[in-house]
Amino acid sequence: MAYDYEKSIRPGKLPHIWCPGCGHGIVMKGLIRAIDSCGLQKNETAIVSGIGCASRLPGYMDFNTLHTAHGRAAAFATGIKMARPDMKVICCGGDGDGAAIGGNHFIHACRRNIDMTYVLMNNFIYGMTGGQFSSSTPTGDKASTTPYGNPDPAFDLAKLAIGAGATFVARTTAFHATQIDKLIAEGIKHKGMAIIEVLDDCPTTYGRRNKFRSVVDMMKRLKDIAVPVTAAAKMTPEQLEGKILTGVLHKEDRPEYCEQYAKVIERAQGV
Amino acid sequence: MAKKIALLQGNEACAQGALYAGCNFFGGYPITPSTEVAEVMAGELPKVGGKFIQMEDEIGAMASVIGAALAGSKALTATSGPGASLKQELIGYACIAEVPCVIVNVMRGGPSTGMPTGPGQSDVMQARWGTHGDHAAIALCPSSCQEIFSETVRAFNLAEKYRMPVQVLFDEIVGHMRERIEFPEPGELEVINRAKPSVTPEQYKPYDTSFGNVPPLAAYGSEYRFHVTGLNKAEDGFPTTKASLVDAEERRQIFKVECDEARADVESNEEYLTEDAEVIIFAYGSTSRSARYAVNELRSQGVKAGLFRPITLWPFPEKRVAQLGEQAKGMVVAEMNLGQMVFEVERIVKNTCKLGRVNRVDGEPINPTEIMNQVKEVL
Numbered sequence: 144m145a146y147d148y149e150k151s152i153r154p155g156k157l158p159h160i161w162c163p164g165c166g167h168g169i170v171m172k173g174l175i176r177a178i179d180s181c182g183l184q185k186n187e188t189a190i191v192s193g194i195g196c197a198s199r200l201p202g203y204m205d206f207n208t209l210h211t212a213h214g215r216a217a218a219f220a221t222g223i224k225m226a227r228p229d230m231k232v233i234c235c236g237g238d239g240d241g242a243a244i245g246g247n248h249f250i251h252a253c254r255r256n257i258d259m260t261y262v263l264m265n266n267f268i269y270g271m272t273g274g275q276f277s278s279s280t281p282t283g284d285k286a287s288t289t290p291y292g293n294p295d296p297a298f299d300l301a302k303l304a305i306g307a308g309a310t311f312v313a314r315t316t317a318f319h320a321t322q323i324d325k326l327i328a329e330g331i332k333h334k335g336m337a338i339i340e341v342l343d344d345c346p347t348t349y350g351r352r353n354k355f356r357s358v359v360d361m362m363k364r365l366k367d368i369a370v371p372v373t374a375a376a377k378m379t380p381e382q383l384e385g386k387i388l389t390g391v392l393h394k395e396d397r398p399e400y401c402e403q404y405a406k407v408i409e410r411a412q413g414v
Numbered sequence: 415m416a417k418k419i420a421l422l423q424g425n426e427a428c429a430q431g432a433l434y435a436g437c438n439f440f441g442g443y444p445i446t447p448s449t450e451v452a453e454v455m456a457g458e459l460p461k462v463g464g465k466f467i468q469m470e471d472e473i474g475a476m477a478s479v480i481g482a483a484l485a486g487s488k489a490l491t492a493t494s495g496p497g498a499s500l501k502q503e504l505i506g507y508a509c510i511a512e513v514p515c516v517i518v519n520v521m522r523g524g525p526s527t528g529m530p531t532g533p534g535q536s537d538v539m540q541a542r543w544g545t546h547g548d549h550a551a552i553a554l555c556p557s558s559c560q561e562i563f564s565e566t567v568r569a570f571n572l573a574e575k576y577r578m579p580v581q582v583l584f585d586e587i588v589g590h591m592r593e594r595i596e597f598p599e600p601g602e603l604e605v606i607n608r609a610k611p612s613v614t615p616e617q618y619k620p621y622d623t624s625f626g627n628v629p630p631l632a633a634y635g636s637e638y639r640f641h642v643t644g645l646n647k648a649e650d651g652f653p654t655t656k657a658s659l660v661d662a663e664e665r666r667q668i669f670k671v672e673c674d675e676a677r678a679d680v681e682s683n684e685e686y687l688t689e690d691a692e693v694i695i696f697a698y699g700s701t702s703r704s705a706r707y708a709v710n711e712l713r714s715q716g717v718k719a720g721l722f723r724p725i726t727l728w729p730f731p732e733k734r735v736a737q738l739g740e741q742a743k744g745m746v747v748a749e750m751n752l753g754q755m756v757f758e759v760e761r762i763v764k765n766t767c768k769l770g771r772v773n774r775v776d777g778e779p780i781n782p783t784e785i786m787n788q789v790k791e792v793l
Binding site: 201 | 438439441457460461463465467469470471473474475477478479480481482483484485486487489503504507634635636637638639640641642643644645652653
């Protein structure tokens with residue numbers, strides 16, 4: 144029997160706003176399967192986003208959902224989690240939202256190691272505003288604001304998260320649909336800040352400007368550049384040129400923020 | 415039993431007032447001259463099981479406050495001029511999403527960094543119009559440490575009652591002044607908590623106007639499950655671009671504060687010797703203390719002067735100011751800025767009386783003599 148996604152979708156909220164060929168729907172399905180496999184309860188889960196195409200995801204999901212302001216998902220989510228540490232908090236959003244305008248909240252949420260799962264859908268572009276380059280657009284690529292090619296270097300968002308202190312960092316792509324839910328589920332189960340970066344495709348505003356003839360071409364590219372971190376260990380730097388590592392890139396145990404604050408309460412109360 | 419008495423700074427009194435009101439979340443960022451509010455909350459909140467977090471920036475602080483409020487907390491942040499500027503977008507978010515929370519702005523001078531350790535009253539228009547788009551505003555402006563305590567309690571009450579952000583503005587003089595505070599007993603001051611939904615989870619809509627202009631707000635993590643967005647939305651909380659719904663929603667959010675019934679509830683003024691006054695001094699915050707002194711001096715010289723002190727700055731006390739404008743020969747607006755509330759007074763009194771103004775932005779308080787000299791100009 145086919146998997147029942149509808150049980151996690153709010154009745155009447157589909158169709159979604161995403162363009163044909165957009166990878167966000169693949170990520171949402173992965174998120175649904177992950178939440179399901181972890182057995183999260185709808186009333187005890189909050190899904191928080193910022194602004195952009197990817198940030199419209201929570202509106203479709205039948206949970207406590209919060210569509211915040213541009214870049215602020217992690218900061219709003221921090222307030223929810225601090226107020227209700229018993230709740231499961233999941234953030235989602237795009238690369239421009241999470242790593243450019245929201246970069247400060249993103250790195251500090253990683254630093255605190257607050258128990259949240261952040262699904263970062265990186266499609267290398269500002270899609271909703273029509274295709275301006277983001278902080279993860281590869282150098283040289285075309286966007287509506289880089290008509291002569293992007294002069295900026297791009298962030299490696301997973302490395303950024305690791306450097307900032309996230310204790311679970313994983314990466315996959317929209318092509319690797321079945322890996323998405325496994326990594327998100329692992330992130331949800333991890334105690335602390337879990338970042339799952341999903342490399343995603345935007346055929347409408349990125350693909351057509353960058354010589355991708357079809358969505359299939361974009362998916363093929365995601366497939367081709369992805370190298371599982373286990374396989375990469377046996378590869379030479381030359382072989383890894385232009386590749387992106389996928390899988391669990393970093394995992395460590397470090398005190399979680401709300402648990403640390405619970406100790407602050409104990410000290411203040413002289414327990 | 416004798417009441418608890420303390421010598422408290424205004425900023426400390428603010429924190430104590432918040433705790434009295436049941437505040438259990440503070441999200442902040444250090445900024446002069448408001449930092450003591452955060453410092454007291456950092457020490458006191460965990461004692462009562464509340465949460466304090468110092469966020470990475472002013473915007474994050476405001477975001478954490480809204481998030482915590484949606485999870486059922488009574489949430490506070492405190493800032494000053496530049497920080498208030500940074501928070502504006504999210505204050506607008508709290509307006510449109512109708513999230514109760516309190517923002518304290520201990521006012522200093524200048525645009526930009528200005529004079530961080532000097533007093534100012536130049537954020538009063540920012541408190542009204544700082545965030546973009548049409549919206550209502552409630553801003554309270556205490557002028558003593560005791561009043562900072564009670565107005566902070568009232569700010570929480572109004573935030574909870576009207577389901578919106580409420581700003582408490584006081585200038586650095588009051589914020590850093592130390593005065594005797596009498597702690598009210600529990601129950602002595604009213605403490606209001608937001609209306610909870612009475613319908614079943616299946617029936618619940620977060621903007622259901624069948625319950626009046628202020629729909630009950632559930633909390634995340636309760637049996638109710640709902641969606642919140644900064645987009646214009648329908649009663650169910652989901653985005654809409656339908657003209658009639660957007661129009662009705664925006665108008666309701668203003669009407670809920672500016673209708674006669676709400677104004678009567680929210681507005682609060684102090685009047686001193688205004689009954690027979692021929693000249694009214696309009697002053698708020700620490701400036702009103704100089705104005706009160708000026709009234710006494712003027713009275714001793716035979717000038718029938720009175721003080722009108724708005725404690726609620728927004729909504730503006732239109733009716734009473736209009737009456738006083740008709741009664742008096744002149745009005746003098748004294749404020750530590752280059753003229754902000756004076757334009758509101760002018761808008762209301764029109765040409766019914768002569769209007770004078772006293773303004774300072776040099777970091778020095780306005781003194782009674784300056785006010786008295788201006789009073790003589792308008793008589």
